[in-house]
Amino acid sequence: MVGTAEQVRTGFVGKLNGRWHERALWVYLSIVILHWIEHLFQAAQIWILEMPRPGALGALGYLFPVLVTSEVMHFTYALVMFAGLVLLLPGFHGTSRNWWLASTIIQGWHLVEHTMLQIQALVGTNLFGSPVPTSFLQPFIPRPELHLLYNLIVFIPMIVAMWLHTRPEQDTINECTCATPHVPALVGA
Amino acid sequence: MVADFRTPNHPRRREALRLIVGAVMLMAWLLATATSASAHGDHDARPLLRGAEAGPYSVSLWQVYPEAGSAMTPHLVVMFDDQAPGADTEVSIQVGAHPVEVVPSMTTPGAWETVAGVGTDDQVTVTVSSSEGSWTIPAIVIPPPLTSILPMRLLIAISIFLAAGVAWWAAGRTSRAWRRPLPGHGLAIADPRS
Numbered sequence: 001m002v003g004t005a006e007q008v009r010t011g012f013v014g015k016l017n018g019r020w021h022e023r024a025l026w027v028y029l030s031i032v033i034l035h036w037i038e039h040l041f042q043a044a045q046i047w048i049l050e051m052p053r054p055g056a057l058g059a060l061g062y063l064f065p066v067l068v069t070s071e072v073m074h075f076t077y078a079l080v081m082f083a084g085l086v087l088l089l090p091g092f093h094g095t096s097r098n099w100w101l102a103s104t105i106i107q108g109w110h111l112v113e114h115t116m117l118q119i120q121a122l123v124g125t126n127l128f129g130s131p132v133p134t135s136f137l138q139p140f141i142p143r144p145e146l147h148l149l150y151n152l153i154v155f156i157p158m159i160v161a162m163w164l165h166t167r168p169e170q171d172t173i174n175e176c177t178c179a180t181p182h183v184p185a186l187v188g189a
Numbered sequence: 190m191v192a193d194f195r196t197p198n199h200p201r202r203r204e205a206l207r208l209i210v211g212a213v214m215l216m217a218w219l220l221a222t223a224t225s226a227s228a229h230g231d232h233d234a235r236p237l238l239r240g241a242e243a244g245p246y247s248v249s250l251w252q253v254y255p256e257a258g259s260a261m262t263p264h265l266v267v268m269f270d271d272q273a274p275g276a277d278t279e280v281s282i283q284v285g286a287h288p289v290e291v292v293p294s295m296t297t298p299g300a301w302e303t304v305a306g307v308g309t310d311d312q313v314t315v316t317v318s319s320s321e322g323s324w325t326i327p328a329i330v331i332p333p334p335l336t337s338i339l340p341m342r343l344l345i346a347i348s349i350f351l352a353a354g355v356a357w358w359a360a361g362r363t364s365r366a367w368r369r370p371l372p373g374h375g376l377a378i379a380d381p382r383s
Contacts, residue, residue: 033355
């Protein structure tokens with residue numbers, strides 16, 4: 001529920017976790033789903049359509065191949081996703097907060113992996129003596145599969161957190177409208 | 190105290206948030222504008238041979254997908270581990286009984302790379318030569334492609350259902366969120382409990 005006047009948050013982050021939280025959360029989830037679908041496209045191309053890996057460009061990669069040969073899109077997305085998780089965290093309370101926090105921590109590690117890829121490219125020295133920039137866990141799991149897995153294990157606790165956060169019983173402790181039941185009648189309308 | 194820190198607008202909390210946002214912005218500026226690494230799918234390098242002696246050199250043999258071009262099989266990359274190869278150093282590679290074209294790598298400094306890809310079960314022989322002599326590394330056979338230890342088909346199936354379900358849920362809730370006026374914009378939300 002929306003709190004009383006003295007409870008209403010101020011400032012950008014305050015509003016983001018108060019009156020704007022519901023809309024911000026769903027916009028954020030839409031971005032996450034779109035990126036998630038892109039990863040699924042690429043994985044399906046490799047594992048279901050059995051395309052050669054260099055030919056598995058995902059959906060956007062067919063239109064803009066540069067997105068596949070550059071780490072910029074994935075790095076930027078990892079950064080945006082981490083920033084979103086951190087910025088929207090204060091709006092979560094109770095058990096949902098723990099799930100959101102778990103997602104934030106896992107995404108933090110995912111961001112470290114992408115940052116390391118960028119640093120390797122900048123410095124010119126790669127992990128494990130590899131000729132190309134390499135993720136920490138890449139010796140065990142190929143990169144498309146590894147990053148699909150990272151996105152999945154970030155996505156699941158995030159969805160659990162959102163589901164818990166939007167339960168009607170959560171309305172009493174929320175400072176936003178996320179769990180407020182939808183009623184057509186508006187006071188003062 | 191944790192409880193205090195969790196209070197909205199607590200100075201420490203606001204400071205921490207500013208620091209995190211600042212760090213994220215700095216990383217964005219530093220890294221997103223810099224030379225970028227290659228992305229998913231292109232570069233899964235795997236070592237075929239490490240620390241092999243070739244006269245004065247220690248070399249490693251890697252298999253990696255090319256960054257450019259249309260080759261759909263991974264190239265071979267010969268890397269010098271400890272010291273940069275001399276100017277007169279040459280690397281030649283034979284696949285089976287046939288020599289293949291080898292060029293200095295465009296993407297890996299001090300390395301040499303085949304122009305064409307090599308396939309599973311190909312027998313590869315690497316020879317390093319310089320003015321001091323010529324050294325051949327014992328032939329190796331290209332192993333099957335690197336595969337995931339994860340049950341990928343199951344993982345993809347679960348992910349597709351999960352993504353579809355969440356997208357459906359999100360579409361409904363997003364629409365509802367936009368139909369609801371923002372609090373504090375003249376219309377108050379009716380509290381169903383009152």
